[in-house]
Amino acid sequence: MAVKMLVPAAVAGLFLSAAVGAPRAVAQQPASVASDSVFIQTANSVALLQVKLGKLAEKKGSSPAVVEFGHRMVSDYSKASQDLAGAAKQAAFPAPVLLRQHQQIFDRFNSMGRSSFDKAYMAEMVTQHSQEVQRLQQESQHGRVQSLKQLASAMLPDSQQRLALATETASSVGADVTASTTGAGQGSNGN
16 A cells, blocks of 8 residues: 555655756756856947946046047947847847946046046956957857847957957056956956
8 A cells, every 4th residue: 555655655756856857957947048148138238338438438438548548448339238238128128237346447437537547448448358358259159149149259359459459558658457357367257
C-alpha cells in the first residue's frame, strides 16, 4: 500500500519540479533581454550626455584641441543618438532619457570653472570612451536582440577612434589619463 501511494507522489513530484523549472527558464530569457535594455538605455543616455558635454566644451574649452574635440562629439553623438533612438524604438525599448548618473556628470562640468575644465573634461572623455568601447564589445558579442547586437558592432570602430582621439587630446592638454583608463577597465558594466 505504501508503494502504491509513493508512485503517484513521485510522479506528481516530477511534474511539479518540471513545472517549477519551466518558469526559471522563461525568467532567464527576459534577464538576457534585460541586458539589452540596459545597454540601449545606457548608450542612449551616454549619447545625450556627450552632446551636452560637447556643447559645454565648445563654450568652456580653453584649448583649441578641446574645443575641436567637443565640436566633434556634438556632431558624432547627434548622429549616434538618432541611430540609438531608432534602434530602441525598433526593439520596443523606452525612448532615450538622460540617466541620473549622467545628469550628475553634466552638472559637475557645467558648474566647473573654465580654468580647470580642459583637463577634467578630457580625463572624463577618456574614461567615458573606454567604457563605451567595453559596452559595445559586450553587446556585440553577447547581446540577444539581433538589431542591437549589429548596431553595437557597427558603432565599435568609431568608438575606438574616439577613444584614441580622446587619449591623444587629453595628453596634449596635460590631463592624467592613466587613472582614467585603468579605472575604466574596472568599472561596473560601463555605467
